[in-house]
Amino acid sequence: MLSEVRxxxxxxxxxxxxxxxxLNLTVNxxxxxxxxxxxxxxxxxxxxxxxxxxxxxxxxxxxxxKLVNNVSPRFRDVAMVxxxxxxxxHMNVYDNLAFGLRAHGASGAVVDQRVKETADVLxxxxxxxxxxxxxxxxxxxxxxxxxxxxxxxxxFLMDExxxxxxxxxxxxxxxELSRLHQRFRVTTMYVTHDQVEAMTMGDRIAVMNxxxxxxxxAPETLYDSPANIFVAGFIGSPRMNFVPGRLATxxxxxxxxxxxxxxxxxxxxxxxxxxxxxxxMVGIRPEDLVWRQVAPAEGTIAFPADVDVIEPxxxxxxxxxxxxxxxxxxxxxxxxxxxxxxxxxLAFDPARLHLFDANLGDTILQRPVAGGAEAARSVREARxxxxx
Amino acid sequence: MSAVAAxxxxxxxxxxxxxxxxxISALATNGVLILLGSFFVLPLLWMLFASVDSNPxxxxxxxxxxxxxxxxxxxxxxxxxxxxxxxxxxxTTTVLTTVLALLAAYPLSRMHxxxxxxxxxxxxFASGLPVSMLVVPVYQMYVYFGWLDSLYTTALxxxxxxxxxxxxxxxxxxxxxxxxxxxxxxxxxxxxxRILRQVVLPLTVPGIAVTAIYTFxxxxxxxxxxxxxxxxxxNQPGPVEIYNFMGSHGLFKFGDLAVFSLLFSIPVIVxxxxxxxxxxxxxxxxxxxx
Numbered sequence: 001m002l003s004e005v006r007x008x009x010x011x012x013x014x015x016x017x018x019x020x021x022x023l024n025l026t027v028n029x030x031x032x033x034x035x036x037x038x039x040x041x042x043x044x045x046x047x048x049x050x051x052x053x054x055x056x057x058x059x060x061x062x063x064x065x066k067l068v069n070n071v072s073p074r075f076r077d078v079a080m081v082x083x084x085x086x087x088x089x090h091m092n093v094y095d096n097l098a099f100g101l102r103a104h105g106a107s108g109a110v111v112d113q114r115v116k117e118t119a120d121v122l123x124x125x126x127x128x129x130x131x132x133x134x135x136x137x138x139x140x141x142x143x144x145x146x147x148x149x150x151x152x153x154x155x156f157l158m159d160e161x162x163x164x165x166x167x168x169x170x171x172x173x174x175x176e177l178s179r180l181h182q183r184f185r186v187t188t189m190y191v192t193h194d195q196v197e198a199m200t201m202g203d204r205i206a207v208m209n210x211x212x213x214x215x216x217x218a219p220e221t222l223y224d225s226p227a228n229i230f231v232a233g234f235i236g237s238p239r240m241n242f243v244p245g246r247l248a249t250x251x252x253x254x255x256x257x258x259x260x261x262x263x264x265x266x267x268x269x270x271x272x273x274x275x276x277x278x279x280x281m282v283g284i285r286p287e288d289l290v291w292r293q294v295a296p297a298e299g300t301i302a303f304p305a306d307v308d309v310i311e312p313x314x315x316x317x318x319x320x321x322x323x324x325x326x327x328x329x330x331x332x333x334x335x336x337x338x339x340x341x342x343x344x345x346l347a348f349d350p351a352r353l354h355l356f357d358a359n360l361g362d363t364i365l366q367r368p369v370a371g372g373a374e375a376a377r378s379v380r381e382a383r384x385x386x387x388x
Numbered sequence: 389m390s391a392v393a394a395x396x397x398x399x400x401x402x403x404x405x406x407x408x409x410x411x412i413s414a415l416a417t418n419g420v421l422i423l424l425g426s427f428f429v430l431p432l433l434w435m436l437f438a439s440v441d442s443n444p445x446x447x448x449x450x451x452x453x454x455x456x457x458x459x460x461x462x463x464x465x466x467x468x469x470x471x472x473x474x475x476x477x478x479x480t481t482t483v484l485t486t487v488l489a490l491l492a493a494y495p496l497s498r499m500h501x502x503x504x505x506x507x508x509x510x511x512x513f514a515s516g517l518p519v520s521m522l523v524v525p526v527y528q529m530y531v532y533f534g535w536l537d538s539l540y541t542t543a544l545x546x547x548x549x550x551x552x553x554x555x556x557x558x559x560x561x562x563x564x565x566x567x568x569x570x571x572x573x574x575x576x577x578x579x580x581x582r583i584l585r586q587v588v589l590p591l592t593v594p595g596i597a598v599t600a601i602y603t604f605x606x607x608x609x610x611x612x613x614x615x616x617x618x619x620x621x622x623n624q625p626g627p628v629e630i631y632n633f634m635g636s637h638g639l640f641k642f643g644d645l646a647v648f649s650l651l652f653s654i655p656v657i658v659x660x661x662x663x664x665x666x667x668x669x670x671x672x673x674x675x676x677x678x
Contacts, residue, residue, distance in 0.1 A: 072574070086571070
């Protein structure tokens with residue numbers, strides 16, 4: 001019973017505040033969609049509207065074939081994991097897990113069996129008699145997850161479920177959540193502000209900012225072809241470098257001029273439109289900007305810069321350098337011996353450049369898709385499994 | 389060692405070493421506290437001593453032991469009926485107030501009600517008004533309705549007068565129940581009634597206990613309202629009965645008075661002991677959120 005979730009022109013307005021603006025988004029059946037964005041971007045409001053805790057001001061929300069705008073949470077057949085877990089503190093783990101089934105009138109034997117099954121899946125079997133206050137953070141998180149799993153709902157909603165865990169546990173639970181999704185294939189909408197969670201867990205990622213959906217794509221697509229400056233800057237760490245540039249031509253082919261160099265846009269690259277006065281914002285990821293000494297001589301372009309900060313990470317180092325008043329971060333090999341205030345040459349492959357409209361912020365560069373679009377990976381196979 | 393490090397060490401030792409000495413201000417503080425405390429302890433001591441003294445008077449003195457006072461009081465039928473009256477009066481008041489306060493506090497805590505803040509402030513103000521102010525008009529009203537001299541109608545007014553504070557108290561307890569628990573239960577498929585019964589109510593037990601005890605103790609000790617609204621001897625609750633001990637039976641019987649007061653405080657103490665386990669510890673929100 002895989003269900004698709006659709007938002008059609010959904011708005012949520014609180015007084016003078018527009019929390020969500022004209023949201024058009026489909027979560028495919030069986031897909032793990034991560035909604036990511038900075039705080040206040042409307043992602044949690046979106047999730048709460050899907051849960052039925054908020055009513056959309058305009059637009060339609062459908063789960064499967066059913067319009068749910070006016071359906072109360074209890075009849076939506078969704079399950080939610082809260083950031084705070086929201087476990088019932090006066091009930092033990094067993095009763096916490098059983099609550100939803102009992103509310104749906106399941107018989108004692110069925111409840112017992114399903115609680116045992118779910119507890120086994122999550123490794124909670126020995127904790128069934130404990131109260132939430134007697135559990136560790138990770139265990140509480142599992143109970144919260146179990147309470148959602150046990151219901152076998154059409155849709156899972158997760159509101160930053162890992163943000164209260166410490167770093168190690170978070171990595172572990174991330175893998176576990178992915179595993180659970182592989183196993184049960186329930187349509188999932190997962191809200192987070194953590195781009196690592198988004199990149200590692202999502203079949204697709206929806207990036208939101210100031211109430212607007214910015215881009216929805218598979219993680220690699222999002223990373224390689226961000227639709228605008230916001231997405232480009234939000235996804236990826238360290239952050240993408242942005243420097244002002246100007247459109248130009250080199251040997252009759254489109255090029256861009258920035259930081260004193262002129263870079264051709266590369267084979268197959270196409271400008272979708274001209275910009276006002278040819279002004280653009282050039283984006284280049286730190287890992288695409290490297291030390292001249294380690295860059296291939298063929299096909300790269302270099303410019304000089306003065307080293308400002310060196311951040312050794314162990315397996316590599318991030319070097320922040322200043323060129324023509326612009327600060328850029330670049331990736332250096334470890335133990336490069338480069339020192340602060342030293343002049344270095346930074347090299348990049350023009351094929352890795354991103355171009356954005358300096359005023360509107362959206363991308364104006366279209367490149368041939370590299371490696372093939374892996375959109376909604378493995379969802380289709382899952383659907384085939386289901387029908388087989 | 390650098391100068392800075394050295395100074396940090398000295399500073400630290402200055403902070404860490406605890407040093408107690410008898411100072412004048414400490415003496416003065418404790419003296420005042422003992423004086424204030426004695427104002428509360430002395431009457432209780434008098435009650436204890438006088439109850440078993442064969443020849444009690446105003447003073448607090450070591451008793452010449454006897455149980456005659458107890459026998460005396462237990463022989464008086466009006467003393468026994470006053471207990472019954474007090475139980476009916478305070479019990480009815482407590483049940484009424486607690487149920488109504490719970491029903492009023494929940495929506496006040498959870499729903500968007502226009503002018504909710506002003507309403508809550510009005511309630512707080514009302515809870516501060518002295519009840520004796522209302523006695524005359526209420527008496528007239530009771531005469532009009534023919535409600536005089538009934539413990540249940542008297543309880544009605546006691547409940548009305550304790551309701552504002554009870555609502556205020558209860559609302560704060562319900563505020564403390566995380567709203568997310570209700571959302572979680574709603575998404576889990578629970579009906580509103582189920583959410584209230586299985587999630588909100590169990591978590592509000594401490595609040596209910598506190599409100600109930602507070603109301604009971606107030607109603608148990610209420611004097612002026614039952615004094616005005618009841619008159620037949622079988623409807624006189626304890627505090628009015630104590631007044632009778634002091635006035636209308638000629639000489640003051642200090643021993644009987646002490647015994648009755650002692651017996652009269654037992655239900656409150658028992659109630660407190662029974663309910664105290666609900667106050668804290670047994671119920672808290674540990675593990676609910678975060």
